[in-house]
Amino acid sequence: MREPIREPARPVRAFGQGLRALLPRGLLGRSLLIILLPLLILQGVALQLFYGNHLDVISRRLAGGVAGEIGLVIEMMQRMPDPADRAWLFRDAAWRLDLALAFEAGATLGATPDRAAFLPLLPLEGDLAHAMGERVRRPFDADWQSDRRSVIIRIQLPDGVLHVEAPRKRLFTGTLYLFFIWLVGSSLLLFGVAALFMKNQVRAIRRLAGAAEAFGLGRDIGLMKPEGAAEVRQAASAFNRMQDRIRRFVAQRTDMLAGISHDLRTPLTRMRLALAMLPHPPEAEEDVAALTEDVEEMERMVASYLAFARGEAQEQTQPTDLTGIVRDVAQKARRDGALVVVEAPDSLVLPLRPDALRRCLANLLGNARKHARRIAVQVTEIPRGETGAWAQVTVDDDGPGIPEAQREEAFRPFATLSAGGTGLGLAIARDIVRSHGGDIVLEQSPLGGLRARVRLPR
The missing domain is CATH 3.30.565.10 (Histidine kinase-like ATPase, C-terminal domain)
Known part of the structure; x- marks a missing residue:
């Protein structure tokens, strides 16, 4: 039974080609990518661990503390319906709990927004909603936009609406900012140091490539100054030695060709003179002309060969x-x-x-x-x-x-x-x-x- 012909994995191949197209072409960019990519992955993992575990635990605890204090205040309001007692309770909560309270008798909350439709940057709103649902168990609404320093929470009670103004610092920790600044700062510092170091290394390689290109085009560039890493210095020294060997070879070949030119042209000149001095009877005129043409052709061949071998290198x-x-x-x-x-x-x-x-x-x-x-x-x-x-x-x-x-x-x-x-x-x-x-x-x-x-x- 013949096996079915399988089509090549074109999407995978296209993805690989697209990924290669996004990679830097230069050595500097690729070196920085090799250095920084593992660092960024490590920093991302650390941020995720901190954000997903430590910050989440702290946020739940802070939200639970605020929600528990609000629940305690509501229970005490139910047990002390006298206005004088409530005034004392509100003053004591502002002093001891740092919660600003106000009661609006006979008021009702509007439609409670669907909090599941929102995806906040930090888990503060979700943790507060969860804690309020567990410890207060009454309809409520939280306003995070009106005041930059406080969160205004409105709770529906049987006889009205309780307004609670809680400071944001009670629901939020600044540790995340410090940790994020440390991550970004250390990454930028390492990027700057790596870029400066790799730029010097790549500059030495570029100089070596430029010198090799210029030497290949026949330009006299002189000896290169070895610089950069040990391997780059070794390559520059090897390039200098190669230049010296090639120059010696060209000089020796030129000297040899000059000798060959002299040795070949001398007998050709004597042959030309001999042909010119020979008697030219009518019956030998055609043979002498043919010999003269052969000597001239040999001279042209010698000149062409020497020009080709010399290659105009000087x-x-x-x-x-x-x-x-x-x-x-x-x-x-x-x-x-x-x-x-x-x-x-x-x-x-x-x-x-x-x-x-x-x-x-x-x-x-x-x-x-x-x-x-x-x-x-x-x-x-x-x-x-x-x-x-x-x-x-x-x-x-x-x-x-x-x-x-x-x-x-x-x-x-x-x-x-x-x-x-x-x-x-x-x-x-x-x-x-x-x-x-x-x-x-x-x-x-x-x-x-x-x-x-x-x-x-x-």
């Missing part, structure tokens, strides 16, 4: 007008015979390594010029959420393009998808763009050919 970023660089590169491409149309704002300044980016755009336009008749370059600015904006450069052409399955392959070094070239142009372009913190992708162009879309962070 150049520092500086505020640069991207529009100006694009127009300069486009103008040079026009001098080489390309038809280039540029659409860009008047100015778009962002931190760049100008020579490296100029080489990147020159490679893109050079590739387009080899395979297309028309090139369109557009510079725009697009948002990227809360973190700022992107500067975007698109290079479109009307050439044959590159199939979608081979576009990523085109970025690999020495990948030649068409005749001619060294296969390093797009690899160098992507290396330069990614060193700026951006990226470059290949897409289908509206002109029918290939689109290279470059995004750089502002």
Whole structure:
């Protein structure tokens, strides 16, 4: 027998996603939540225990005492109907019991309100009603609003209405206020101390993250000063050591490449000179031209390889007008015979390594010029959420393009998808763009050919 297919618990999953959406995203907020949430739960449990037990017992006892004294006064009024005796009783109750009494002969109470419909903040009204029902057992009404210092209680007697003015302090204890102030005050104090402490810790982590981001973009930020907790200091020290190792590696690689450049270019130069000095009989003219072209191609390959391996790492970023660089590169491409149309704002300044980016755009336009008749370059600015904006450069052409399955392959070094070239142009372009913190992708162009879309962070 096949088991029924069970639907996933979508409400539970949706509740979990909603709860995660309410949680703070930052480390500071989550740390404070971890510290304060158990404290608030503990304080809430303590308040509930105090409110539900201690305060409830005290409130019942106070209400029972007032209701018992009122019941005693009513019994004595029934036993002493003489007006002089009642006057003595009222004076003695005001002095000894702190109850202000007045009798309205022949009066009746109105409709007694339904106390069950009210939900008071404190259990005072309910405890007083319960105590009056047990110890007085007569219709009554209590006014808690007319006087801020007293509670006016009206009791229906056979011959009239007895008015009793009882001080609120006889029905209410100020311990709750003190306890509540202590709870709130201690929570705020702990929150302030935790926020100050965690802010310093998070600030050190943010500085480390910013330094790592800047170093990844090729900016010289120098050594970080370790600060914060021991683990954060350890991470900062490890980051400084990593910077030093990477700088040494880049310096060693640059020195090695300089030596390779010299060693390779020297024999190529001798070969060029030898070809130039050789006699050129008519029957060998074509062979000499082919050899000269091969030597020039080898020189271009060596120069391209060195530029790719070097990655323009020695150049520092500086505020640069991207529009100006694009127009300069486009103008040079026009001098080489390309038809280039540029659409860009008047100015778009962002931190760049100008020579490296100029080489990147020159490679893109050079590739387009080899395979297309028309090139369109557009510079725009697009948002990227809360973190700022992107500067975007698109290079479109009307050439044959590159199939979608081979576009990523085109970025690999020495990948030649068409005749001619060294296969390093797009690899160098992507290396330069990614060193700026951006990226470059290949897409289908509206002109029918290939689109290279470059995004750089502002």
